[in-house]
Amino acid sequence: MESLETRLARVEGMMSATLARLGEEAGKAPTPAPAPPRKGVLDVVQAFGPIVSGLLVALVAYVLTGSVTQILEERRVELSFGQAMQPLLVKLRDSKADRIEAEATALTLAVAFGKDAALPLLSELQTGTEVSVPAAEKALQALGLNHRQPTCDVLARAVGNRTRLFSWTTQRTAARLLADLDCQHAVPTLAAYRAFLVSLAAQPPERALEEYRQAVRDEPPVSIGTLAELRAAIDQALRLLDRQRATRPSG
């Protein structure tokens, strides 16, 4: 008769062997799938990343393509405008074009090309003939009726320029037009010009002329009388703009 201890030891051995065998078998068997973890933002990003980046690339490409197309379209329009303007500008300067023809041509420029005609017309004021200059002035008046802001901007730039780009006659005509077209935002520019002329008037004539010639093109030639004439024109423009502002209904 086996003793109880012996029997227990044998059972214990059998169990150990069984457990060891089970352990071996368990090592060979696939591990059961762990419980699925909760999905985070990173996982979503990882999952949809390629799609999102693809969409972004497509969007950027679309936007870029649109802008490039728009720029190209604008360039194309500007080029076609330039080409279409050229014969009119040539005609405006034609030595055989009389006053009526010059006026009609300048007005056609203003009507057909709108605000894009402002710069060529300003250029005509500066470099045109005794026939085309008054025509350009009339055309700028007409242009300002329909495209006041861009016309005012171009004229104000001419009046405000101090790099000898424009002559005193161009600046005087531009000042006159700024008043005609009620360009209220140009008042500071005109006031600055007036202050410049006032400061010159306080100097000896030769020095004043020298300083003025540093800022404004000297063709037609500038004289002390010219400066007085110019100052009168600026004063008149400021007066007209002030009067126009006062007559405007408030609110």
Added chain:
Amino acid sequence: MRRSAAIVLGPCAVGLVAAAIFVGAAAPVAAQVVPCRGLTPAAGYKVLLDDLVFVSPEVGTDREMQALLDRLQNALHFKLEELRYLKGPVALEVLQCVGRKPKSDGDFDAGMVDALNTRGVVLEIWGSLDGRKEGTRVRDRSAAMRYVVVPLRHYERGSPQLPGGYRARYVAASSGVDYLQLIEQAKDLDAYVAMGIGIKLLKSTEYDRAREYLCKADHLMRETWGEQPPAPEQQALVAYVTAAAREALKGSLGVNSAGNVRVVGDRPCPKASARP
């Protein structure tokens, strides 16, 4: 195309109305005022000699007219020699404006006159020549001339007494006087040029030289029209020139001095006999 269409079509309504107003307003007055080749904003005073026309084709041909204009340009150049050196040298040239035929003073609106004034133009001349053909000779020659004194028209704009545009008719005293002599001998032409230069100098505050030219104009006008000119516009011109000469004298002496004002007196120009 969208942008171009908007630009082209957008302003049409207002633009066309404006064009109609501007062009329509100018249409009835202008004839053939084309740019004068050679007229630039460069310094110096200029006299513009526009086309003259023969009233009747039997009086002269186009070729004869062109030859006359060339000779007249030279003749005027020498005729105005004295005015170049009246008080120090001034640049004064006569430019022939081929194809330029103003119809009336109405062609010289404010814009045109301003553009001419800034280019130093003191006088513009045009006109027509007439006569009676007898065989191969032309008798009873006459010239109907038109003058625009540009500085006067510019600075006195709107003054009914001083329109700045004047007419003169010269009739040949004998058949020996040709068209060139007829125009060349006109003293009022010199007076207008002297006045134009004088006004420009006065506006430039060159008072001494201004007075010299204005007094020269005063002298020539009185010599041509007499001490009491018959026509109101001639009287207005003489009065204007005298007043301008007085202003020049005051300017050269200094207007704020009471003593200087006394010196000025009523007649700022010396009498013709007192002139050197």
